[in-house]
Amino acid sequence: MTVSVRLDDVHVTLGGNHILRGVSLDIAQGEFVTLLGPSGSGKSTTLNVIGGLTDTSGGDVMFDTERVNDVPPHSRDVGVVFQSYALFPHLSVGENVAFPLLTRRRPRKERTETALRMLELVQLGEMADRKVASLSGGQRQRVAIARALAASPRLLLLDEPMAALDRQLRETMQMEIKRLHARLGLTTIAVTHDQTEALTMSDKVAIMKDGLIEQYGTPEDLYHRPATRFVATFLGEANLVPVEGGRLAGFGAPYAASGTAVLRPEDLCLVGDGDGGDGIDGVLRLKVFQGSRFRLEVDHPEAGTLIVSLPPSVDASGLTEGGKVRIGLSHAAPRHVIGD
Numbered sequence: 001m002t003v004s005v006r007l008d009d010v011h012v013t014l015g016g017n018h019i020l021r022g023v024s025l026d027i028a029q030g031e032f033v034t035l036l037g038p039s040g041s042g043k044s045t046t047l048n049v050i051g052g053l054t055d056t057s058g059g060d061v062m063f064d065t066e067r068v069n070d071v072p073p074h075s076r077d078v079g080v081v082f083q084s085y086a087l088f089p090h091l092s093v094g095e096n097v098a099f100p101l102l103t104r105r106r107p108r109k110e111r112t113e114t115a116l117r118m119l120e121l122v123q124l125g126e127m128a129d130r131k132v133a134s135l136s137g138g139q140r141q142r143v144a145i146a147r148a149l150a151a152s153p154r155l156l157l158l159d160e161p162m163a164a165l166d167r168q169l170r171e172t173m174q175m176e177i178k179r180l181h182a183r184l185g186l187t188t189i190a191v192t193h194d195q196t197e198a199l200t201m202s203d204k205v206a207i208m209k210d211g212l213i214e215q216y217g218t219p220e221d222l223y224h225r226p227a228t229r230f231v232a233t234f235l236g237e238a239n240l241v242p243v244e245g246g247r248l249a250g251f252g253a254p255y256a257a258s259g260t261a262v263l264r265p266e267d268l269c270l271v272g273d274g275d276g277g278d279g280i281d282g283v284l285r286l287k288v289f290q291g292s293r294f295r296l297e298v299d300h301p302e303a304g305t306l307i308v309s310l311p312p313s314v315d316a317s318g319l320t321e322g323g324k325v326r327i328g329l330s331h332a333a334p335r336h337v338i339g340d
């Protein structure tokens with residue numbers, strides 16, 4: 001059975017430094033949650049607190065209704081995959097996967113059968129007898145996941161599991177881990193500093209900054225309704241445009257609240273000459289074709305430098321750097337404002 005996890009006002013002090021300063025987090029049974037944030041924000045420390053590798057100096061760590069602060073790591077039933085994979089190079093793939101069962105003194109037959117089942121789960125069923133040293137990075141990562149799952153943990157923790165892989169392999173593995181999660185329904189908590197990875201894999205994302213959770217929600221929530229400037233700019237590209245007197249600076253569009261409007265590049269569009277006056281004239285500073293979109297940077301005296309995303313099918317041949325470009329708000333643009 002998998003568990004729900006709750007952190008309630010968790011504090012951690014290491015080497016005299018206050019590293020976690022009151023982290024609270026609610027993770028439902030079967031959810032995939034990612035801790036995302038810049039280097040040093042406390043992501044790994046939070047994961048280690050959940051796994052029992054780091055002691056708390058305050059607050060509660062709950063698995064379902066059980067307080068686990070004083071439960072040692074090996075008694076928490078947690079599977080962990082580290083960035084380094086930490087596999088044993090002198091053992092075969094199958095022996096690596098079976099290792100957690102060996103330490104639990106399970107009989108040989110059960111160890112071999114479970115290892116094979118776990119390897120099939122990560123599509124390495126044929127590789128049980130191979131030496132770890134002969135595997136690619138992506139295969140090693142799968143072995144590490146199979147090993148973490150072998151002892152039927154109640155919870156899976158992934159600490160930057162994709163960091164050592166190249167980009168293409170990382171994207172493949174993100175989808176594989178997501179499929180595996182959908183199949184097993186095991187509560188999973190991952191750490192990453194890669195925002196695309198967080199958005200791709202997670203039911204919910206916790207954005208961390210300076211030992212605190214800045215915002216916790218679904219990827220859509222965080223992207224469309226960031227609570228702070230930090231979240232708006234950390235997760236994807238954002239245009240932060242002032243709203244003064246109920247009007248969006250430059251554009252003049254009416255807004256219900258004052259503060260700073262968050263406009264994603266895809267919330268802006270080109271306005272043609274025939275579309276009437278609903279647009280602002282800016283100067284095109286940069287035009288880049290990125291395959292899935294054109295990315296424009298447009299300077300406007302009141303709205304600032306705006307990043308605009310256009311579909312790749314748009315005829316952009318008439319847009320020249322240094323020339324004038326008229327842009328407006330797309331119909332679907334949300335009117336989201338953050339207070340200052």
Ligand SMILES: Nc1ncnc2c1ncn2[C@@H]1O[C@H](COP(=O)(O)OP(=O)(O)OP(=O)(O)O)[C@@H](O)[C@H]1O
Binds near residue numbers: 014
């Ligand atoms: N054992 C320790 N003693 C003292 N300070 C520590 C210790 N472990 C971590 N820290 C500090 O705690 C802070 C948070 O570290 P943590 O590893 O949790 O951050 P992170 O968000 O996972 O960063 P990264 O993405 O770089 O791994 C950092 O400033 C780090 O230097």
